[in-house]
Amino acid sequence: MTTAVLRPLLRIARRDMARHKGRTILITTLIGLPVGAALIVGMLLRQPNVTGDGVGYWAESALLRLEVATADAQTLESNLGTTSFARVDSATALLPASTGDPGLPGGGGLPVTVIIETFDPSNPLEPRRYQIVDGVAPTGAGELAISESLADLRSLAVGDPIQVYGLGQQTIVGIAHVREQHDFTTLLTSPEQPLPAAAELPNELTTLGLGYRSSSYYLATDPGDFGRFANNVSASYRRGSEPYPSNDQFFTDPTVIALLAGTGLLCVTGLIAAAAFATANRRRIRDFGLLSATGAEPGQITTLALVEAGLLGTVGAVIGATVAVIGFNTVGVGLLTANTNSDAIAVFAPRDVVVTIVVGIGAAMLAAWFPARTVAAVSTQTALAGRIPLRSPSRWTAPLGLATGAAGLSILAVWNDSNSGGDRQSLALIVGIVLGLGGAALLGGPIVSALGRLAARLPIGPRLVLRDNARQRTRTAAAVGALTAMFVIPVVALALIGTEQRSNQLTFPGTTDSSPFEQANRNRIVGVVLGLDQELSPAQLAPLDDIAAVEQIVTWTQLSPRGDPRAFDPWTGGPSFGAWDEALAAQLGLDQRQLPIDSPNELRAVQLVPGSLDWPPQELIDLYDSSGNLSVRLQVTSVSTDLVVEPAMFLLPDTATSLGLEPAYRAGVIQLAASPDAATIDQIRNLTSVTNTGFAAQAGIDLPPLSYGGYLDTPYVSSTNFDAVKAIVVGLAFVSGLLVLAVTAALVSTESDNDLATMVAVGGAPGLRRSFLARQTFSMAAIAAAVALPFGLLGARALADPGFYGNFDFTVPWLWVAVLLVGTPVVASAVIGTTMRSKAVTPLRRLD
Template sequence: MSAFRAALRISRRDALRFKGRTALIMVMIGLPVLVITAVLTGAATTSITSRDKLDSRLGAADARIVTTPFRTAVEQRADGVITTMRQSQRAGRPWTPAEIGTLLQGRLLRYQASIVHARLADGYSRVDVFEADLRDPLTRGMRRLVEGRFAAAPGEVAVSPALIDSGVRIGDTIKTWRPDRSVRVVGVAEHPNRPGLREMLALPEGLLPHQNDGNDSGWLIDTAAPVQWPDVRRLNEVGLGVESRALIERSDTGDSGPRDLHGLVELGVAVVLIVTETVLLAGPAFAVGLRRRRRELAMIAAQGGSGRHLKTIVLADGLVLGGAAALLGAALGIGAGLAVEWFAARRLDWTHGPADVPWASVLGVAALGVVSALTAAIVPAIQASRQSPVHVLAGRAAVDTPGRAGRPVLGAVLVLLGVAALGFALHRGMLSVALASTLVVFGLVALMPWLVQATGRLAGRLPLPLRLSVRDASRHRVRTASATAAVMAATMGAVTLGIGLNSDYVDQEARRNSIVPADTLMVRAWKTDDQGWARVRALVQQKLPGVSLVNGLAVTDAQGEPVYLNLALPGGCTSPCDLRDFPGAVEVADEEVLAFLQKRRDPQAAAALAAGKAVAFSPGAVRDAMLTIQVENGDDKPVTTLRVPAVAAAPAEAGQTGALIPPSVLTQAGLKVQQRTFYAAYTDIDDQRLSTEIRVLIGDQAYALVERGTAESRFVTLLILLGAALVLVLGGTFAATGLAAADMRPDLDTLSAVGGAARVRRLVVAAQAAYISGLGALVGLAAGLVSGIALTWPLTRTVYGRMELFNPGATTIAVPWLFLAGVVVGLPLLAALVAGLFTRTRLVLARRVA
């Protein structure tokens, strides 16, 4: 123990002396601990239980009685959630307080809630409404008054802070639609579990009409005794739901973590991969410390210290630095998780509960951080025990044993097993692919020292900077292999996810099944005259200044009711039915609409449309040059069919389906066609809000819809992956390059002393960074291509929640070549550039001992 305590003191002193190295190691180890702890803390605080919601749901009441549409028996859980409700031919009559009093005695307080559309500074928005007399002590805790007062009369409301952020102020008048009312703001109050909620608070029927039909209405009740399960069942029998404080406090135990084997396996895979990457990243940093302390350790050995003592000193570095990094990362992670959750809950309307730190999980993550640090220090500790004190004290550089190159046979076996497992995992799901890919990662880690040694034999054919760098990396292959393996693992992960997710996005785009191209706004209305339609057009043009609107057509029956046109399935669909089996909708169009939807001029398709023929984007729907179109006039009217001559034409995008039909065909069939549609190539607009504004303007028979593609989501996802790869690749490369530069300093000084220019030193260090990151990136690319293609099977063969196992045509493989070039070529070049720019070129003369 005395030797161990001495080792800890030496490690603590060394950590304080070399602050830069200490900070590097602590960041490598502490950053994963910080991130995981922040995610766990934020998730625990966001995930609220029924017990956490008691104040916002019940206030100070003993129970919350919830009305249902019918006076038929219901079944519910102990937390008040209704699981079964018997239907009835007609709605039950409204409940009265006197009837409730005969079932459960106590003081009742009315409440009701709904959603309205309120006109704010940026247009109409959906706003929640909760109505109860919040001045009553029974509602204490339901909302927290921030400013002003609660509503005291009909037509008054308190608003949430989210509406204040939208420009509402106390004293303002807010106009609502459905119901059409105007209310005055008298205060600001916050929902305790949804601080980002847009909400207005009023007295019962102060804004909403009377609700007693199950549309979130009922009573809070203060009873003489706690409401027990027999009381709840008695109210359930007559069609009332009950949230009982006593039952919820007894029954709600919260989440206890993953309960199934699948969840535990996922957690285990994530832990193994995180620890492995942390070890590979931190290993070179510990090796830096060993190189810096070689002389100190040699002096200890010369004075009688054994190899076991030297191992203990280096492992103590892992314990001291890993422990400090884990504790600091956990502490900062808890603070960061709570801060991010608090901010997100207010900005993104997340659920929010009391600060909740899952201590067992956090301590487990911190322990993993310490284990990672100790594991990363094992190889440097073994090296320290084997170094020659004579060579070190003589100033000779330490190199790895020439004949030893990792475990190539074990690595090759693991890689082959991993590739075979990937073939088996194709039809088993994403978790199986992850497990098989983990085998490949471990195999390549074991192979990496041999790969470093093998590439070192090619150094003689390279230019001088690369020759020096590759030979030095090969001589110190343990250090090099660790950093290269870290780059490999990061690159493999990025390539795998990049291919899988990009293929998934491309598959979603192909399954989109819409007649309009992506990023298109479509506005349509019925039952409005030309003046009303002109007002709609003016409103949209005001919202989209400078955007060209393409006129389209809408079809109605003789009474003005909307008619829906769809292509009939000529041959049915495969089993299970794929979205691509459905031919799609039919739009009424002229030549301008055709050109807009095809994003080009197609003379043959335009001529067919002018001749009264339909133009189909779904070639499979055309049989014998004819289309079968289903005409639906409403739920209570029979579906009729039209047979129309048609030609097939290529759409602008693979996801477009359906057909275009000339208006003459429909007018001949007795239908009415009007200019009540237009299209715009624009998506930067809230289509739900625009729909509300149009309906406020002309009535319910209108909507606005943006057909959104996957391009923006795909770009953001790949950018995030590239950023993660950037951090990991550059981190591992710079750690190893810094160590290499320190080891090569005598050689670089000799190079400068014999006339080598400063740029040669920069080129040597840059070449070292390029070699480490380049080799890791190339190996990671090869492995990532295999595992990424395997990942496309479970990602793109899932249809309606069921995986298609033996249909090769259902797999979409889309390799994002530009993204791969950025990871495999761009990141190594960036690493080389940065390493070369920040290299010290000052010559340091030193006397050497022969």
């Protein structure tokens, strides 16, 4: 199609938009709202703030460390305008920048902070930690093995030379998979390799607590570079992007999440838009007929509709994006700052804006596509007569809907069964949800048609409603589809919440949801352990203080194993012995299914990188006081990817020494799962060390019988009032459903006015219009509710986690489900019936 041909189509589309302002406003709003919402999601995700609610965010903020060399506090303050940093006297080894020596392997770039680990092949535990995948293990001074990630990052290979601060020139003799450190940038040295003391390091390190999502480490090689570098970091920080590419998972990318959120919302609003387009096309069918008679091809008529949709989508998406960006960066930032006790920042991410606008335009065009094809297929003379012939629904629609829905539910079930995080799992979840919702939405059309055929025996009122639904099947099916999707989601949520609540009651029979004390303390963080061998400055501790749940921070200054100052990065800086040892478990008689439930203590293990840590449930963690007495035993009963940090796996120094191992200094958050009393909290506050059950056993520590270990896995939502959550879910769905129904009723009203006027003309009661619209609203909502109920329950069943304890009882909160699925149609029809005009005031449409 040539540009010349597009021109008149564009002209017609543009003028149609101006002529039909109501439709224009509706469609642009339906597109603009999700686009704006998606952008706001993206901008929220790009906020660097730490909030009391966002414990998971805080966990990432702990990564927000900017390590720079040869800088002092004054320089940093002047460049970054922040005082939230403290100086660290030394660090692990530093792989210097190669910018000054392009001949070095890796070809330049910023220097990399690395972890130096001693690799002792004679230690039987070492193979659990490191696996040489290429070359050999280092055997003496001057030899190094490096982690795969470091090899990839700098394109290093066996045989390459490498410069390391404090170690000088080294030769790479092996590439290792460093399991425990999530394969972070690591150097493995031989035990014969002398490690540099802190005093030997040429530079000081300065650690900055910068904020969310800056997961890389930086070094500037000289003061001159530092200013430029700090400015770059500061600028990127301020615009909400990462200053340096990190190993972020696909689904942690704000753009992707914003896109997913926008797409999800557009699925609902797009269906309503499709109904609006179908209605508009029906009203304009004579215009299309005239165009066809004038010589327009079906493709040109489709193009006209798509051009118009594209224009509407563009206007809607641009307005939505503009309002979202301006609104968020003016009002939103202020609100966030006021309500989260942190400094929100203005964010403008061009990539988010472009992507969401493009998706918005695409959604508008997709919504117009099917109605456009329908009118383009109408014969010219039929269109000129003002008719769109009724076609029987495809007999494949219903089976297709059922098959699609079943496929979606199956994928969800498989996902739930094998969920271990990661991109593929996330993608499977999304595909499953989309297919499930799509299948449910597809059933709307066949049901509407079937009801239309079955209406013959009904009284005139319902008969007219069902017949009109069937006659305007495109519009009705789209509206029913949107409503179905809107109902399925809260039904799933309600069933999952009900099941969690029930499981919680079974797991903790002595507790009730109404106990304010237990609720207040459940899943509450009562201590944070940082593996930093240093005193933290008040500025450094400030972000932790912002977390309301953190009651005390315990540091480990007295546990320095060698007495030399050695800073351990909370995430990667210290050795860890957390790998589950099946043999040890057998030796200890650990049977994860047989332990009684009688202890309030639990430690929830948390993966820092989803899918990368195979943390075993049932691990026992003993907490010792400063005198070395066992005070509390905690059990790792679940592994979560959504909370906090890695579990702490610590050894007492003496125990470590006896084992010939270095103590593990790792970050950990101790969580109390259920009903800790004040004494327990105080006890935990006074804890100073933690040791691993397995190593304690190896060290000959006499472990008490396992009977007092406990299952204390509480669902995340258990810290919240279940009924409040249900009320919120139902309330949101209810309001959204009412909005969708209001728009749909307006469309029905627009489309049916002529018919209604005719009915009034032949003697229909004055209130006919009102009752007709109320009934039609009810019918569409009721059909959607009827389809949503089985899909929602099946979806929830597929997603429900049987849990670790076997205390699984799929429980549907029927009252809330009924409130939603019965209440919405009833209330919506009542509202529509009350607010609509009682008589058809629109005259019969002018023939010309």
